[in-house]
Amino acid sequence: MALGEFDLIAKYFSPRTRRAVLGGGDDCALLQPAPGQQLAVSTDLLLEGRHFLPTVAPELLGHKSLAVNLSDLAACGARPLAFTLALALPRLDEGFLEGFSRGLLALAVEHDCELVGGDTTAGPLAIGITVFGEVPPGQALLRSGACAGDELWVSHAADGGLGDARLALEVFRGRVALAGEAFSEVRVALERPQPRVALGLALRGVANSAIDLSDGLLGDLGHILERSGVGATLEYAALPRSRALAAQPEGVQQACLLAGGDDYELLVSAAPAQRDALQRAARDAGVALARIGRIDAEPGLRVLDAQGRPFAHGLRSFDHFAP
Numbered sequence: 001m002a003l004g005e006f007d008l009i010a011k012y013f014s015p016r017t018r019r020a021v022l023g024g025g026d027d028c029a030l031l032q033p034a035p036g037q038q039l040a041v042s043t044d045l046l047l048e049g050r051h052f053l054p055t056v057a058p059e060l061l062g063h064k065s066l067a068v069n070l071s072d073l074a075a076c077g078a079r080p081l082a083f084t085l086a087l088a089l090p091r092l093d094e095g096f097l098e099g100f101s102r103g104l105l106a107l108a109v110e111h112d113c114e115l116v117g118g119d120t121t122a123g124p125l126a127i128g129i130t131v132f133g134e135v136p137p138g139q140a141l142l143r144s145g146a147c148a149g150d151e152l153w154v155s156h157a158a159d160g161g162l163g164d165a166r167l168a169l170e171v172f173r174g175r176v177a178l179a180g181e182a183f184s185e186v187r188v189a190l191e192r193p194q195p196r197v198a199l200g201l202a203l204r205g206v207a208n209s210a211i212d213l214s215d216g217l218l219g220d221l222g223h224i225l226e227r228s229g230v231g232a233t234l235e236y237a238a239l240p241r242s243r244a245l246a247a248q249p250e251g252v253q254q255a256c257l258l259a260g261g262d263d264y265e266l267l268v269s270a271a272p273a274q275r276d277a278l279q280r281a282a283r284d285a286g287v288a289l290a291r292i293g294r295i296d297a298e299p300g301l302r303v304l305d306a307q308g309r310p311f312a313h314g315l316r317s318f319d320h321f322a323p
Contacts, residue, residue, distance in 0.1 A: 003094065008120060009120060012100075013118065018114070037136060043130040044128070060192050061127075061191075062107075063106070065127045067193050071195040073197060077141040078133030078135040078140065081114070082116045085117075087120045088120075088123035088125060089122060143209055143224045148297035149295065150295040151269065152269055152291070157288065158288050160185075163257040164186040164189035164263075165189040167256050171187075178244060189263070193264040203278070207278070209269045212264055213264065217259070221267060222301060230299070232302070236254075238292045
């Protein structure tokens, strides 16, 4: 018997909900945040060939589809609550659906974030997720809170750094060659990013501003500077990088570190007096934090080399509509 749209939803995307007042199956889901909490809401759309390669394993694609949304909640200091899924499929492929739903729902369970509804249709492969979180009033981390004198910090895996996802993409594009083990290590950063939800929660009341790195360090830091009305100085030599990236030519390193995108790490600013609290938050969350610069009163973004001299890099972050 052929699988229809509603059979597809029932078979692959109808997990039992515990926290939602009403999950999938009606025209709307009903959510009830905990008393005194505000809703944090974020949406991302992923298109094949634009946001992910056609060769990615379905389970990894399911994981990443939700991870990029959870990363937005992390940057806001919000606790995940629920999400909806809109899925366009070029054909009904149960092998793809089984793997995709497994990766998606495994990450949802890990972060106690319930699938409460959505939609499916026929068309070019596209994945749209809207995620809902909760945060106490006045405690959300925002892009607009950076203050002159703040230090800039970025999260990273203990054995990794920024730019690995971009490095893996350059390998796929045939522009960089990496040995098998090194490629496997950076490929994980591209295809299976880890949202820093625990860190975001721990940084409430500690960090003054935050953003997740999705389009590249230069551009995402630029959003903080614009919203906060400040400038910044970045110390290029302090940017955390993996052994695989550190072994690349300088031009490749700069492109990956400063304008790479798809890192899904948290970039935060905090007063120098919060250094110990920041490090405790990172240890509790099982990640590392690197201090990479400072917030300045003077407008603009300056990047310093290892000798402390400004250098021109000519790079900019990803923009879907840039020429």
